[in-house]
Amino acid sequence: MRRNKKDEGFVLIDDRVINSKGKKTKPKNMEKGRFDLINQLIWVLPGLFFVCIFSYFSIFIVFKYGLSANGANGVFILSIKNIGNLFTEPTHEFPIALRNTLIYVLVSVPISLLIALWTAKALSNVLSKRAFAFFQSAFFLPYVTSALAVAMAFSILFSTSNTSLLTQLLTKLGLSRVDWKEPKNAMIMLIIYGVWKMLPFKIIMFTAAFLRVDKRLYQAASIDGVPKWQQFWKISVPQIMPVIIYMITTGIIGSFKFMPFGLFANYEEAVKSQAQTAVFFIFSRINSGSGSLPSYSTGGAASIVLMVIILVMTLANRQLSKFLNKKYR
Structure with missing residues (x-):
C-alpha cells in the first residue's frame, strides 16, 4: 500500500513512514506502543503486590512450618514428621476431621446441585425477566447474610430444648426429640446447614442461565413431540453446561473450606460430637483462644494435606468437566 501526502511531506509504505528527506520514521501509534508495557505494569503491580504478600508469602509460611523439624538453634530441617504426627496422634482428631470434610463434600455438593437445578428450572418456567430481578434479590439475600449469624440461627433451630422450632x-408430628449434636446425627446437621447455605447462589446462577436459553429450541422440540423431561436433558442441560461445571468446581472448593463455626460454641464441643472439619482443626491449632497453645507446625502440616487433597479433587473435576463437555456438546 502506497499513499503520498505531499502537503505533509511523507510517504506511507506498508505501515512504514518515509519523510521527504528519505529517512524512516515511526508513526505515532508505534511510538505510543513503547509505553504500553509500562502502562500495563503500573496497573498490574499493585494487585500483584497484594497477591504476593497475602497469597504466595502465606503459602511459603505454611510450608515453612508444616515441613520443618527445627534442629539446634532453630535451624530449619526439611521433614514430613509433622504430617505423620497428624495421623498417629492418640486422639485421631485430624483423621476424623478429614473424614467429615470428605463426607460433607461428597454429599452436600450433589444434593445442593440437584435441588438448585430443579428450583431454577421451575422458576425460569414461570418467571419473566422483570420478575426475576425481584426474586434475584430475595434469593440472594441469605447468601450475603453473615455466615456466623446464619450458623447461630441454625444452632438455635437444631437445639434440643423443648422451645426450639424443630x-x-x-x-x-408424633416423633421423638432428636439430639442433633450426638455423633450419629451431627453430620446430618452439618449437611443440612451446608446445603441450605449453598442454594441461594446456585439458584440465581442456574435461573439466569435457563432464562438465556433460546425458547425456540423448546418450541421445536414440543412440535416434534419430545416430552418435557427429555427437553430438560437434551436442551436445557447442554445449554447451561458451562454454568454447571463452574458450580461443581466452586462448590467442591468451598465445601473443603467449610467450618461449622457458630453451630458449636467452640472446637472442643465439635470434637465431642465428632463433627469437626479440616479447616476447623487448622483453626484450633493456630488460635490460642481455642483452649490450647498455638501449634503452627501442626496447622501448617494439616493445611498442606488439605491443599493436596483439594488439588487431587480439582484434577478429577477437570476430567469430569472434559467428559461432560464431550457428552453434551
Missing part, C-alpha cells in the same frame, strides 16, 4: 415440629 423440636416442637417433631413433637406435633
Whole structure:
C-alpha cells in the first residue's frame, strides 16, 4: 500500500513512514506502543503486590512450618514428621476431621446441585425477566447474610430444648426429640446447614442461565413431540453446561473450606460430637483462644494435606468437566 501526502511531506509504505528527506520514521501509534508495557505494569503491580504478600508469602509460611523439624538453634530441617504426627496422634482428631470434610463434600455438593437445578428450572418456567430481578434479590439475600449469624440461627433451630422450632415440629408430628449434636446425627446437621447455605447462589446462577436459553429450541422440540423431561436433558442441560461445571468446581472448593463455626460454641464441643472439619482443626491449632497453645507446625502440616487433597479433587473435576463437555456438546 502506497499513499503520498505531499502537503505533509511523507510517504506511507506498508505501515512504514518515509519523510521527504528519505529517512524512516515511526508513526505515532508505534511510538505510543513503547509505553504500553509500562502502562500495563503500573496497573498490574499493585494487585500483584497484594497477591504476593497475602497469597504466595502465606503459602511459603505454611510450608515453612508444616515441613520443618527445627534442629539446634532453630535451624530449619526439611521433614514430613509433622504430617505423620497428624495421623498417629492418640486422639485421631485430624483423621476424623478429614473424614467429615470428605463426607460433607461428597454429599452436600450433589444434593445442593440437584435441588438448585430443579428450583431454577421451575422458576425460569414461570418467571419473566422483570420478575426475576425481584426474586434475584430475595434469593440472594441469605447468601450475603453473615455466615456466623446464619450458623447461630441454625444452632438455635437444631437445639434440643423443648422451645426450639424443630423440636416442637417433631413433637406435633408424633416423633421423638432428636439430639442433633450426638455423633450419629451431627453430620446430618452439618449437611443440612451446608446445603441450605449453598442454594441461594446456585439458584440465581442456574435461573439466569435457563432464562438465556433460546425458547425456540423448546418450541421445536414440543412440535416434534419430545416430552418435557427429555427437553430438560437434551436442551436445557447442554445449554447451561458451562454454568454447571463452574458450580461443581466452586462448590467442591468451598465445601473443603467449610467450618461449622457458630453451630458449636467452640472446637472442643465439635470434637465431642465428632463433627469437626479440616479447616476447623487448622483453626484450633493456630488460635490460642481455642483452649490450647498455638501449634503452627501442626496447622501448617494439616493445611498442606488439605491443599493436596483439594488439588487431587480439582484434577478429577477437570476430567469430569472434559467428559461432560464431550457428552453434551
